[in-house]
Amino acid sequence: xxxxxxxxxxxxxxxxxxxxxxxxxxxxxxxxxxxxxxxxxxxxxxxxxxxxxxxxxxxxxxxxxxxxxxxxxxxxxxxxxxxxxxxxxxxxxxxxxxxxxxxxxxxxxxxxxxxxxxxxxxxxxxxxxxxxxxxxxxxxxxxxxxxxxxxxxxxxxxxxxxxxxxxxxxxxxxxxxxxxxxxxxxxxxxxxxxxxxxxxxxxxxxxxxxxxxxxxxxxxxxxxxxxxxxxxxxxxxxxxxxxxxxxxxxxxxxxxxxx
Amino acid sequence: xxxxxxxxxxxxxxxxxxxxxxxxxxxxxxxxxxxxxxxxxxxxxxxxxxxxxxxxxxxxxxxxxxxxxxxxxxxxxxxxxxxxxxxxxxxxxxxxxxxxxxxxxxxxxxxxxxxxxxxxxxxxxxxxxxxxxxxxxxxxxxxxxxxxxxxxxxxxxxxxxxxxxxxxxxxxxxxxxxxxxxxxxxxxxxxxxxxxxxxxxxxxxxxxxxxxxxxxxxxxxxxxxxxxxxxxxxxxxxxxxxxxxxxxxxxxxxxxxxxxxxxxxxxxxxxxxxxxxxxxxxxxxxxxxxxxxxxxxxxxxxxxxxxxxxxxxxxxxxxxxxxxxxxxxxxxxxxxxxxxxxxxxxxxxxxxx
Numbered sequence: 102x103x104x105x106x107x108x109x110x111x112x113x114x115x116x117x118x119x120x121x122x123x124x125x126x127x128x129x130x131x132x133x134x135x136x137x138x139x140x141x142x143x144x145x146x147x148x149x150x151x152x153x154x155x156x157x158x159x160x161x162x163x164x165x166x167x168x169x170x171x172x173x174x175x176x177x178x179x180x181x182x183x184x185x186x187x188x189x190x191x192x193x194x195x196x197x198x199x200x201x202x203x204x205x206x207x208x209x210x211x212x213x214x215x216x217x218x219x220x221x222x223x224x225x226x227x228x229x230x231x232x233x234x235x236x237x238x239x240x241x242x243x244x245x246x247x248x249x250x251x252x253x254x255x256x257x258x259x260x261x262x263x264x265x266x267x268x269x270x271x272x273x274x275x276x277x278x279x280x281x282x283x284x285x286x287x288x289x290x291x292x293x294x295x296x297x298x299x300x301x302x303x304x305x306x307x308x309x310x311x312x313x314x315x316x317x318x319x320x321x322x323x324x325x326x327x328x329x330x331x332x333x334x335x336x337x338x339x340x341x342x343x344x345x346x347x348x349x350x351x352x353x354x355x356x357x358x359x360x
Numbered sequence: 361x362x363x364x365x366x367x368x369x370x371x372x373x374x375x376x377x378x379x380x381x382x383x384x385x386x387x388x389x390x391x392x393x394x395x396x397x398x399x400x401x402x403x404x405x406x407x408x409x410x411x412x413x414x415x416x417x418x419x420x421x422x423x424x425x426x427x428x429x430x431x432x433x434x435x436x437x438x439x440x441x442x443x444x445x446x447x448x449x450x451x452x453x454x455x456x457x458x459x460x461x462x463x464x465x466x467x468x469x470x471x472x473x474x475x476x477x478x479x480x481x482x483x484x485x486x487x488x489x490x491x492x493x494x495x496x497x498x499x500x501x502x503x504x505x506x507x508x509x510x511x512x513x514x515x516x517x518x519x520x521x522x523x524x525x526x527x528x529x530x531x532x533x534x535x536x537x538x539x540x541x542x543x544x545x546x547x548x549x550x551x552x553x554x555x556x557x558x559x560x561x562x563x564x565x566x567x568x569x570x571x572x573x574x575x576x577x578x579x580x581x582x583x584x585x586x587x588x589x590x591x592x593x594x595x596x597x598x599x600x601x602x603x604x605x606x607x608x609x610x611x612x613x614x615x616x617x618x619x620x621x622x623x624x625x626x627x628x629x630x631x632x633x634x635x636x637x638x639x640x641x642x643x644x645x646x647x648x649x650x651x652x653x654x655x656x657x658x659x660x661x662x663x664x665x666x667x668x669x670x671x672x673x674x675x676x677x678x679x680x681x682x683x684x685x686x687x688x689x690x691x692x693x694x695x696x697x698x699x700x701x702x703x704x705x706x707x708x709x710x711x712x713x
Contacts (some may be wrong), residue, residue, distance in 0.1 A: 257450075264447035266434045267412060268512065269464035278460075282451040 124340060131333035149330040150338075159335060162319035166300060169231055169315055173238035174295035178288055180239070181246025186280060189254040190262070200251075207244045214240055215305035222309060229311040237305035242295035249294070253287035286353075293350040297343055363426040365390045365516050365548035366411060371420035373406050373572075380406045382572045383420070388516070388565075393542050393549045395559040398569035399595070404552045405520065407569070411550065412518050413437045425515050435464075438515035442522045446505040448493040454480070454504055455489040461512035479511035482541060499530045506538075510545060519551040523558060535561050556596050560584060568592045585640075590711045593638040598671070600644070600683045602637045604710075606630065614710060619678045620655055620703075627710040636711040641671060641684040643707035652702035660697045663687070674699060 132144040153159060187193065188200055206214065218237050227233060258280055265279045281288065303317040310318060316339060323332055366388040373381040381403045388394050396404035409415040410422060413434035422430045429437055440461065449457050455476050462472045480486045483503035493501060502522060509517055522538075523531045539562045542549045553559055559566050560580040568576040568583065568591070576583055576592040587593040590601065604618030606629045614627045618637055629635055645652060658674035661682055670687040685701065687693060 260443060260445055260447040261449055263414065263434075264441070264443060264508075265449070265460065265464075267414075267439075267441045268461035268508070269435045270460075271435060271464075274464065279449060283449075285451070 127333050128337045128340070131330055131337045133330040133333070136329055149334040152331050153334045153338065156331070159316075159319055159323075162314055162316045165231055165313055166316040169235050169238060169306075170296045170299040173235040173299055174242060174292050176235070177239045177242035177246045177295050178250075178292045181243050181248075181291060182250050182281070182284070182288060184243075184247050185251035185254055186276065189251060190259065203247050204244045206240060207248070211241060211302065211304045215308040218305065219308045229309050231310070231313050231315075233309040234306045234315060237309050238295075238299040238302060241302070241305065242291075242298055245294060245298075246291040249291040250284060250287050253284055258283045289353060290350060293346050297346045300339070300343060300346070362390055364388060364423075365392070365425060366550065367421075367423040367426075368407070368411075369421045369423065371407070371410060371417045371422060373403075373410065373415065374418045380572050381410075381417070384572075384574060386567065386574065386577075388548060388550060391546050391548055393539065393551070393562060393564045394567060395563035395565070396550065396552045396567050396569055397554065397556060397559040397563075397595075398575075399554060401571075402569040403572040404554075404567075404569045406572075408441075408518055408520055408550065408552045411516070412439055412441050439518055440509035440512055440514040441518040441520060442502075442505045442509050444521040444524050446501045448501055448504060448508075450493055452493070453489070454485070454491050454493060454496070457493060457504055458508045458511050461508065465512060475511050479507040482510070482544070483507045483537075498526055499534060502526065502534060503537075506541070510541075510547065514547065516548045516550060519549060521552055521554070523553070523555075531555075531558070532561075538562055560596075568595065570595070586709055587638065587711065590636050590638070593636075593709065593711060598641050598684050599638045600641065601711075602639070602679065604635050604637045606633050606635060616710060619680075620676075621653070623705045623708055625705065625708055625710050629710070629712070638709045638711055639703060639707060642669075642686040643703060644683070644685045645702045645704075646685075646687070646699050648702050649704075652704050655701040655703060658683070658685070658699045658701050660693050660695055660699060662695055663693050665689075672699075674701075676701065 129142060131149055132142075132146055134143045134146040134148065184203055188196055188203075193199060215237065218233070218240065221227075222229065222233055261279050261283060262275050265275045270278065301317065302315075303321065306315045307318050307321065314322075316335075320332060320335055320339075323335075364387045366386075368384050368386040371381055371384045372379070384403070384407060386407075396407060398404045406415065410417050411424075413429070413432055413436075416431060420430075421428055424438060449460065452460070458476045458479055459472050462475060467475070476489070477486065480489055483506055485500060485503055485507070488496065488500065488504070493504065496504065502525075505522070519538075523534050526534060535558055538549075538551075542562075551562065560583075563580055565578065566576075566580050566583045567574055568589075570591050575595075576588050583592060584596050587596060587599075593599040593601065602618050602620060604616040604623075607615040607617050607622070608631055609615075609629060612626055612628055614625050614629060614635075616623050616625055616627075616635060616637065620637075623637070625637075627635075644655075648654065656676060656678065658676045661673040661675060663670045663672040667689070669689050670691065670693065672685050672687055672693060673682040674685050675682050685699065687699075693699075
C-alpha cells in the first residue's frame with residue numbers, strides 16, 4: 102500500500118466500521134456470561150441462547166414471523182406477477198395511472214401505511230391478528246414485487262408466449278408453463294426480498310397486532326424491561342436469518358444472471 | 361376438386377389511418393410451398409399474422425381447409441409458425457420444446473416421445489434432444505423451431521422470415537433443406553421473405569405483395585421471366601425499363617414503338633397508350649447470335665464483378681438512362697469500351713405503365 106491509496110483505505114475502513122461495528126458489538130455481547138451486555142466481555146457463553154430457546158413467547162413469535170413472512174410474500178409475489186403480466190401484455194385503459202398507483206406505496210412511510218390499516222381495520226370491525234399483519238406486509242411488498250417482475254418482462258418472453266399460444270396453449274397454460282418459469286429469477290428475488298422485509302418489519306406489525314405478535318414486536322416488548330444479553334442473542338439470531346436470505350438470493354439469482 | 365388449404369376472401373387490415381391490406385383474395389392449394397414476397401410494409405407479414413391468428417382482419421374472411429377461422433385465436437387453429445427469432449423456450453431442453461405442442465394436445469406420453477424423436481430425426485438433430493437450446497447454433501435453433509412446429513402435424517405451416525437471422529451460406533443451405541423437408545412431409549408451407557433469391561429457390565408459387573395488395577402471383581420462372589407489373593419486374597432481380605407507346609393492336613399482338621425501335625409483342629392495350637418494356641440484363645447480348653436484333657453500340661460506364669458474371673452500366677445513344685448489361689465472367693472491360701448490343705424481342709415484356 103503506498104501513500105496515495107492510504108486515505109482511501111482508511112476511508113473504506115471507517116465506512117465499513119460505521120456500518121458493521123454495532124452489529125459486531127451486538128453479536129459479541131450475545132455471548133456474554135453475566136447479566137449485562139456491556140463491557141467488559143466475560144464470555145464466551147451460550148447461556149443466553151439457551152434462555153432464548155427456552156422462552157415460549159419468543160419461540161411462538163418466531164413461528165408467527167415465519168408464517169406471516171412466507172404467506173404474505175407468496176401472496177405479494179403472485180399478485181405482483183399477475184399485475185405485471187396484465188400491464189405488460191395487454192393494452193389497458195389508464196395503464197400509466199394503474200402502474201403509478203401500484204408502485205406508489207413504495208414512497209409512503211410504513212408508519213402512515215400502518216396507521217391507515219389500523220383505522221381501516223377498526224372501522225370495518227376486523228379483529229387484529231396475524232392475518233392483519235399479513236395484509237399489511239402484502240401492502241408494503243406488493244409494489245416491490247410488481248416493480249421487479251414488471252422490469253423483467255421483455256420481448257423475449259412475449260415472443261415465447263406467442264409461440265406457446267401458436268402451439269395450442271391456453272392462457273393459463275401460457276402463464277404457468279412459459280411466463281412464470283422464464284421469470285423465475287425475478288419471482289425468486291421478489292419473494293426473498295419480501296420475506297426479508299416482512300421478517301424485519303416492526304411498525305405495521307406492532308400497530309395491527311394484539312395477542313399473536315411477530316418477532317420484532319416481541320423483541321420490542323422485551324426491550325422495554327431493559328437490556329440483557331438475551332435480547333442480544335435474539336437480535337443476532339434475526340440478523341443471521343436475514344443475512345442468510347440475502348446470501349441465498351445472491352447465490353441463486355445474481356450468480357445465475359451473471360452466468 | 362379438393363378444398364384448398366387456405367382461402368383469403370377480400371381480407372383487409374387497417375392500423376389507424378394506414379391500410380396494411382386492401383381486399384386481398386388468395387387461395388393456397390393443399391401441399392403447396394407458397395412464398396409471400398415483397399418489400400417491408402408490403403403487407404406480407406400482416407397477411408401471415410392474420411393467417412396465424414395473431415391479428416384479426418378489419419374485414420374479409422379466412423378459411424383454413426374450408427372452415428371459417430377468421431376470428432379463432434392461434435391456439436384453436438390448425439396452423440403453427442416458425443418465427444423469425446425462433447422463440448424457443450429457454451427453460452426447456454430441445455425435446456421439451458418439440459414436445460410442447462403435443463403436450464398441449466394431450467397426446468399420450470409414449471406417442472409424444474416417438475413423435476418428438478421422429479421430428480428431430482427429420483431435421484437431423486436427434487442427438488441434441490437433451491441439450492439446452494442456448495447451447496445450439498443459429499441454424500440448429502432454426503431447425504428445432506421447425507421440428508417444434510411440424511411435430512403437431514399442422515394443416516398449414518407458417519414461416520415468418522425464418523432464415524433472416526442466418527448468414528448467407530447457411531441461409532442457402534437451409535433453403536434447400538426446407539424445400540426437401542416440405543416435399544417429404546407434404547404439409548402446406550406459407551413462407552414470408554423479402555429475399556427474392558430465397559423466394560425463387562424454394563417456392564412453388566410466389567406471391568409478390570406491394571402496398572397491401574397482390575402485385576403478381578405465379579411460379580418463380582413465370583414471375584421472373586414474364587412479370588405482369590412494373591413493380592414485379594423491378595423488384596425481382598434487375599430489369600431495364602424502357603418507355604414505349606402502343607401503335608396497333610391485333611389478336612392480342614401489339615406493335616410497340618420505343619427508343620430501341622418497333623417491336624411486335626404479345627399483349628393487350630389500346631393503340632396510343634404508353635407502356636413499359638422490360639428486359640433483363642442477361643437478355644442483352646454482345647453478339648448477334650441467331651436472329652437477334654441489333655441495338656447499336658453502347659459505351660461502358662462502369663462494371664462490377666459478381667463471380668458468375670460482370671454487370672455493367674452502359675449508355676446507348678438512343679436511351680436517356682444507362683442500361684444494365686451482363687458480361688461473361690472472364691471478359692474484362694474498362695469504362696469507355698464500346699459494346700455492340702443485341703436482343704431477342706421475345707425476351708421483352710410489355711408492362712402497363
